[in-house]
Amino acid sequence: MSARTSQRRDFNIVVLGAGGVGKSCLTAQFVQNIWIESYDPTIEDSYRKQIDVDLGPSSSARGTSTYICNRELYMKTGQGFLLVFSITSPSSLYELQELREQIISIKDDDNVPIVIVGNKSDLEEDRMVSRSKAFAVSQSWGNAPYYETSARRRANVDEVFIDLCRQIIRKDNSGYAPYRHREEDDIIRRAKKNHQRTHKSRKRDGGCTIL
Numbered sequence: 001m002s003a004r005t006s007q008r009r010d011f012n013i014v015v016l017g018a019g020g021v022g023k024s025c026l027t028a029q030f031v032q033n034i035w036i037e038s039y040d041p042t043i044e045d046s047y048r049k050q051i052d053v054d055l056g057p058s059s060s061a062r063g064t065s066t067y068i069c070n071r072e073l074y075m076k077t078g079q080g081f082l083l084v085f086s087i088t089s090p091s092s093l094y095e096l097q098e099l100r101e102q103i104i105s106i107k108d109d110d111n112v113p114i115v116i117v118g119n120k121s122d123l124e125e126d127r128m129v130s131r132s133k134a135f136a137v138s139q140s141w142g143n144a145p146y147y148e149t150s151a152r153r154r155a156n157v158d159e160v161f162i163d164l165c166r167q168i169i170r171k172d173n174s175g176y177a178p179y180r181h182r183e184e185d186d187i188i189r190r191a192k193k194n195h196q197r198t199h200k201s202r203k204r205d206g207g208c209t210i211l
Contacts, residue, residue, distance in 0.1 A: 009172075011165050014074040016099050017084035018092040022119040025151035026084065030161055035152055053165045075106045079172075080113035080164040087118045087148065088126045093137065100141065113167035114144045115160050122150040 015023045025036050081103055085092035096116065103112055118134050120126075131148070138146040145163050149156040 009169070011168055012074075012077050012079040013082065013161065013164055013168075014078035014080070015082045015084060016074075016096075016103075017117075018086075018089070018095045021084050021086040021089065021092050022149075022151045023084050026082075026117070026119060026149065026157055026160075029151050029154050029157045033154070035154075051162065051165065053162055053169065075103065078103075078107075080115075080168045082115050082117050082160055082164060084117040084119050085129070086120045087129045087134075088120055088123050090128050093118075093129050093134065096137070111142075111171070113164055113171060114141065115164045115167075116141070116144050116146040117160050118146065118148040119151060121148040121155060122152050 015027060017023050028034050028036050081099075083096045083099055085096055100114065103114075104110055116134065116138055118129065118131075134146055134148075138144050145167075147156045147160045147163070149160060151157065
């Protein structure tokens with residue numbers, strides 16, 4: 001019989017994509033189980049969420065996460081990336097290619113954990129990005145996992161985050177993940193303190209990160 005083990009880990013997950021694709025809505029559904037009806041690109045907030053990730057019959061992991069928005073920070077310290085587009089917007093899919101190239105360049109790593117997310121699957125009648133097109137992008141990126149989600153209906157919301165956590169854990173367990181330097185941990189701590197002190201509405205810079 002296999003012994004089941006569980007350990008606590010912290011995950012840095014970054015949510016990236018064009019404006020209006022539903023990054024904030026996905027985040028709110030995942031963290032708070034709420035649907036944000038109106039879009040306000042100026043609001044930033046900080047959240048914490050604990051999740052259990054099943055890695056198979058013999059192990060699991062638990063993570064505690066904090067969401068902070070800071071472009072320079074998340075590009076340097078993100079361990080995994082949700083790249084989000086809207087199935088109603090072809091241009092939002094095209095933008096993901098540049099984001100991926102920036103991530104690979106900054107991380108100096110061709111194997112960064114990534115999940116491609118086609119959001120707004122509840123708007124099927126307005127679809128302008130075919131599933132075959134999205135899967136083609138997935139294959140060109142080394143078969144990066146692709147999910148279609150609906151933040152409104154909470155479809156596949158948990159699944160995309162959990163899939164990404166599994167990738168991060170497996171990469172870490174393989175010993176391939178680069179060591180996160182002490183100065184990067186200091187950046188994270190300073191960002192959290194600054195956010196708690198100011199907690200003001202600022203223009204969103206294009207992504208949210210789980211630290």
